[in-house]
Amino acid sequence: MNSFWRIFSLEFTAFVRSKSLAMLLAASVAWMFVAPIVFGGDGTEEGARQLTVHYSLGGVAALLSVVLLSSATGSIAAERASRRLQLTLVRPVRYTSIVIAKTAALTFAGAIVLAAAACVELVRQPLSRPCRHVLSPVLPTPQEEARAMYEAFVNDPSTSDAIKKTKKSVVLRFLAQRAFDRYETVGTNETAVWSFALPRDMALGAGAMSGMCARLRFTNDYDMRQDVRGWLAFDDGESLWSGCVSNITKAVVEVPLAASPADGERTPGALSFRNEGKSGLMLRPRRDVNLLVRADGFGWNLLRAYFELVAVFALLVSFGMFLGSALGRPVALFAAIAALVVSEMSPSVIEQYPDELEKDAIDAIGLHITRAVAAMTHPVSSIEPMAKLAEDTCVERREVVRVLVADMLLAPLVFAFLSSLVMPRKTYD
Amino acid sequence: MNGDSVISIEGATKTFRDFWLRPTVNAVDGLSLEVRKGEVFGLLGPNGSGKSTTIKLILGLLAPTLGRISVFGLSPRAVAARAKIGYLPELSYLHPFLTARETIMYYAGLCNLSRSVAAERTRELLKMVKLEDVSNRVVSGFSKGMARRVALASALVGKPELLILDEPTSGLDPVSTKEVKTLVKALAKNGMTVLMTSHLLADAEDVCDRVMILDRGKSVAEGRVAELGESLEEFFLAKVGNADEFVLADFLA
Structure with a gap:
């Protein structure tokens, strides 16, 4: 443990005495004040606030990600090149301890800079401004729905022979994507019902449920807006909450729900929408229907987003350390940035090319690689703390715990173990 | 390996390879040596003779291509072995x-x-x-x-119980050089085992109990300094090259 703290201290001291920490602090705090001027907003108070939060703190997080990744690739690779690393390797220290201590030190440095930027944000945003839990309907997973659709789909005469000859797993993936985007039609004077599961801490009666909204997105990919009229009602098991949708012009509507007298048959956890407009409406339940329930304030939400970002820093740093252990610094840095770009782009590439039914082998290989990268980086790419913070969407505690365990604990341990296997195999000439 | 053995190398070969894993050079070639507790052992040889590679094999910084190396009866990479070693690199x-x-x-x-x-x-x-x-x-x-x-x-x-010194007097003025030599002798007197490399033969003559002369990765002579002849330098030159080559090598080092 003594050696762990010595290496931690050395790495952190190097970051401080090379003035990297001071420069990063100055640049980050300056950006927190410059960003609101650069990104003025869309003329509304809410738009200005969202852009400010997203780009100021998000910009600092992006800067830190790049700097920490670069420092991590250099930490071991540059020490090896300067031959200082061999003086540590010949001491009675486990190789994994060296990597973990260095990872912890750089992550700690990043956490300090991010904390300074977060403090600026805390000062200019009201701490008590509430954020909201965003709940989605309880539905079978797209994969379950795809499996249920499979037999009917391949036996359908209109399904092309090319698809019928394709591997089952590919067709299932294609159907899962289709299930995710599946539209549901609500005809005139018809009622659609979606079931929601309220987390235990939310099901606390009228006090906790006040300020609840239903969010509906009456739009498709071509942004066609419709005239919508109808009634929304939600039954939380104790009270009935309802709201009216009338003649909207926005693509996304948030309908505040108010307590109303309950009569007739009760279905706890059900959100219903009765279409009283002139035409039928289409929406995708997995994308377009949400229940927004009041959560705690901006301060707590910022704290949770902060922990998620620090966990992502730990993941990036440990990945950089691993690359630096295995490769020379320029190659490690190039590989790290390439991996970062591919992981950022992979979800949109997969969405653009959802199946590999085409014949081109190169396309198929590219898609396989992209899909593998997307699957590996999903735990990181699927969290969007900055977007949630800007939109006052609650960064859920469960998600924070998952990210902390996966990105701040398991991934660094795995990368440290891999680094410890690679480090002694390098040539120390 | 007997009970007094601190370092034991048996038939160690280290072959460096290029990017395509083709062998480029045998830096150490079938080397065997034993360093006993409390002695000052010198590894001598011209530049490129494999002294530093041998030290890195002993420290676990390199793995031998062939052969076996143990330090205090353990793998050089064992934490327990590394706990007993002190290392002074060439720079x-x-x-x-x-x-x-x-x-x-x-x-x-x-x-x-x-x-x-x-x-x-x-x-x-x-x-x-x-x-x-x-x-x-x-x-x-x-x-x-x-x-x-x-x-x-x-x-x-x-x-440390074993001190490995790679060119310990490199860069030191004559006074400091003498102090280092005195220190090495004092440490050995207190029971510390010392393995040192040097291309300054006078240093080896002054402090080493035994020496091994390396040339192109192979041992060309090993023994007590006194047993290798009256002048270690003459013996060295006879084994690894003529005087002009040695002076030039020393000048370039």
Whole structure:
């Protein structure tokens, strides 16, 4: 443990005495004040606030990600090149301890800079401004729905022979994507019902449920807006909450729900929408229907987003350390940035090319690689703390715990173990 | 390997390979040697003879392509073996932003010494290498000789049982060179085993109990200094080349 703290201290001291920490602090705090001027907003108070939060703190997080990744690739690779690393390797220290201590030190440095930027944000945003839990309907997973659709789909005469000859797993993936985007039609004077599961801490009666909204997105990919009229009602098991949708012009509507007298048959956890407009409406339940329930304030939400970002820093740093252990610094840095770009782009590439039914082998290989990268980086790419913070969407505690365990604990341990296997195999000439 | 053996190398070969894994050079070729407890053993040879590669094999920084190496009866990479070794590399390789005191404290920490013990030991070593007055200056401003003394103190901070010195007098003035030699003798007298490399034959003659002469990765002679002839230099030149080549090699080193 003594050696762990010595290496931690050395790495952190190097970051401080090379003035990297001071420069990063100055640049980050300056950006927190410059960003609101650069990104003025869309003329509304809410738009200005969202852009400010997203780009100021998000910009600092992006800067830190790049700097920490670069420092991590250099930490071991540059020490090896300067031959200082061999003086540590010949001491009675486990190789994994060296990597973990260095990872912890750089992550700690990043956490300090991010904390300074977060403090600026805390000062200019009201701490008590509430954020909201965003709940989605309880539905079978797209994969379950795809499996249920499979037999009917391949036996359908209109399904092309090319698809019928394709591997089952590919067709299932294609159907899962289709299930995710599946539209549901609500005809005139018809009622659609979606079931929601309220987390235990939310099901606390009228006090906790006040300020609840239903969010509906009456739009498709071509942004066609419709005239919508109808009634929304939600039954939380104790009270009935309802709201009216009338003649909207926005693509996304948030309908505040108010307590109303309950009569007739009760279905706890059900959100219903009765279409009283002139035409039928289409929406995708997995994308377009949400229940927004009041959560705690901006301060707590910022704290949770902060922990998620620090966990992502730990993941990036440990990945950089691993690359630096295995490769020379320029190659490690190039590989790290390439991996970062591919992981950022992979979800949109997969969405653009959802199946590999085409014949081109190169396309198929590219898609396989992209899909593998997307699957590996999903735990990181699927969290969007900055977007949630800007939109006052609650960064859920469960998600924070998952990210902390996966990105701040398991991934660094795995990368440290891999680094410890690679480090002694390098040539120390 | 007998009970007194600290380092045991049996038929070690180290072949370096290029990117395509094609062998490029046998830096060490079928080397066998044994260093016993309490002796000062010298590895001598011209540049490129495999001295530093042999040391890196003993330290576990390189793995042998063939053969077997043990240090204190353990793999050189075992933490327990590394706990007993102090190493002074050919160049000091100090962290430029640390002070002399912090550098020694850092390596004391890596040897798992507690903070108070490390501080006491650092004070003693700074006094021994005569750097007390500049102990709070960053080492990037140090001369080569001062940096060398910091590196030597760092090698000794864990009270090692085996001290490996790669060209220990390199960069030192004559007075400091004499002090290092005196120190090596004193350490050996106290029971420490010392393995040192040098291309300055006078150094080896002064301090080594036994020497091995390497040429192109192979041992060409091994024995007690007195047994190898009246003048080690003459013996060395007879084994590894003529005098002109040696002088040129020394000049270029």
